[in-house]
Amino acid sequence: MLGLYSAAMARFSTRTGRSLEPNELALEVGRRRSLGAPLLDLTVSNPTAAGIEYPTDRIAAALALTAGAVYRPDARGLSRAREAVSADYARRGVDVGPNRILLTASTSESYAFLFKLLCDPGDTVLVPVPSYPLFEHLAALECVEAVPYPLVYHGSWRLDLEALASAVDARSRAVIVVNPNNPTGSFLRPEELQGLQLLAARHGLAIVADEVFACYDWSGARDQLPELCGDLPALTFCLGGLSKAAGLPQMKLGWLIARGPAPLVEAALSRLELVADTFLSVGTPVQEAAAALLEAGEEIRGRITERCRANLRALPGLMRGHPACEALPVEGGWSCVLRLPRTCGDEERVLGLVREDGVLVHPGYFFDFANEGYVVASLLTNPAAFREGIGRLLARSDSGF
Template sequence: MHLSSRLPHGFEPNALSAALARMRRESRDVLDLTVSNPTRCGFAYPETDIRAALSTPAVLAYDPDPLGSRVAREAVAAHHGHGLRAEDLLLTASTSEGYGLLFKLLGDPGDEILVPSPSYPLFEWLARLEGLHARPVPSYFHDRWHLDLGALEDAVGPRTRAIVVVNPNNPTGHFLSKGEWDALTALCARRGLALLVDEVFADYALEAPADRLPTALDDAAPPCPVFLLSGLSKVAALPQLKLGWIAVRGVGAEAHLEALAFLADQYLSVSAPVQAAAQALLALAPAIRSQVRARLSANLATLDAALARHPRLTRLPVEGGWSVLLRRPAVDADEACALRLLEQTGVLTHPGSFFDLPGDGHLVLSLLTPETGFREGLDCILPIL
């Protein structure tokens, strides 16, 4: 039987994943410094309030709206502020689904999107599954990360339809500067492109510079189509309650929302219970986020104290997000290094190559890791890097 060419040629795990699976089959202890699931990180969730939000009579009703229920959209708009209205929003089951809808909206098979790298590897597959090509455009590091705006402009071709940016970036933590935003929107307007802005980590600023763009919603009237994505997974650290959203602004916003509603109407994938609970869940989000931010700051301080004892190792600035880039002597390839650490110490890290970090010499660690485990993991791996 023929399978779609949009699928991988095979599903064999890479060497690091295979080693991890083998260790778990053997019941060997693994200390995970890559954890990204907040529900496994020991945070104190307001369980009674979450259960109450999901047990109101409204969760039993089904009144589908392709844009998502108005009550839920009003809750999202109020949460964001910046003049956002329910009429500007479309609800999705996740940000990944939001990307799928946007790629359907903006491109035909064979078209391409530009993605500044380093970045999250999921974009390649989300685009490929819609018949599009995600073309990476390297950013550069000089004191902090910067978009290479000239390279982005040079990369625009006749089949380029959009640029995707993550603000702040995963895993580099780079917030767009206000100057970069102005240049990006001008480029998209000049070349007839849409701009997709993923802001799932926007609430988690750490070492953010003064010129950062806190959110694309600061620009009330961008000169190009702008689609902002976010969701409960990071905003409220509730990935199990599948609710994302797309805010649409800029040129052609009304027509774009109408077309997105048509696409969403073919699936109607957002559950009625999570839409009914959205207002209450978003009201709980600030207290949950404060715990997450405290964890991120504490682990960053722990890392800095540990690095002071290992001067050959450094870290890059963490403007925002849940990850930190550890810089090490490139005595072996990043993936080989992560595999060596796993096998010798039982500590799981992500090689920088997974995120298209240039060259070798980087590991990616999660600052979300419970504090005791983070400290123990560092004590295991730093001496042998």
């Protein structure tokens, strides 16, 4: 029988048909690394690989507590762990009951669960651009289409509510907002969130508010999370996780918080429980250790904050003497965006930077910027490498590339 089944007969879903071929930039970086040539990498997004010191004793002690853990899964997440997440929000002045929280293995998994909850195949979710590049892929894996809506820059990045409203149609199920947005570092203003709530309630859409970077607020103006406070008219899910909030992506613990009209929240959570129960993907040790990891996370967050602030402080000095280049304001998050003269295409610019200057930054197209002339650098970069890398980038722009 086996002989009858040949590779030619195998059928795969279109969802998994995305090409994994590396692009020219990835090939160039790979070539350089294989030759052992130096490269100043200003794209690091993994805090555990950024030369930041971790309190390894505290992390080891947190995990040691879980050595004898018994497996008694709870689809919404162990109540101890949900209470720990709730206490962490209380520290930020936000009242989130543990019964509104559902644990996942990561924010990516939270998206997958929410798309399963909200969408049938062929439905759409509205996603901001420029923003986190994984949305299209996360949606496609659930047979859902990601439809872009624009963020516009007028001295700061703003939600274009009119453009968003005109992107809504009968297939729309949810609007995703990223707050603060990656990579623009922009927070939504309370009035934008209010407009969004009204729009979503009017069209029966859910709001998915990705707040993974909310703890990294450089403006100092936000001491509250308005999207989690008050009576919300629309079904709203706020996403967070240890990955960014505690700088611990390797622990694989995320969460989603359901808010909005009580009957909708109850219905959503019991359906999500069914989804989560099918996978039971969150490990027991990380749940048992969640309270201690969140406490250690405060120290890690402090170190990451120091690193980002050091790079942010250096930026104005680096930009001086390069009037044609601009560092856009950063209100929060781990990235900064530079606008450069459009003397060449983004692809040509970033390839030239790698080949001739040994500097890697993200081209704007990686995040779907509407125009050429943007590059993105990570604030997690070692400060000496950041200064040297941005210096070489600006010198290259001055020379017409």
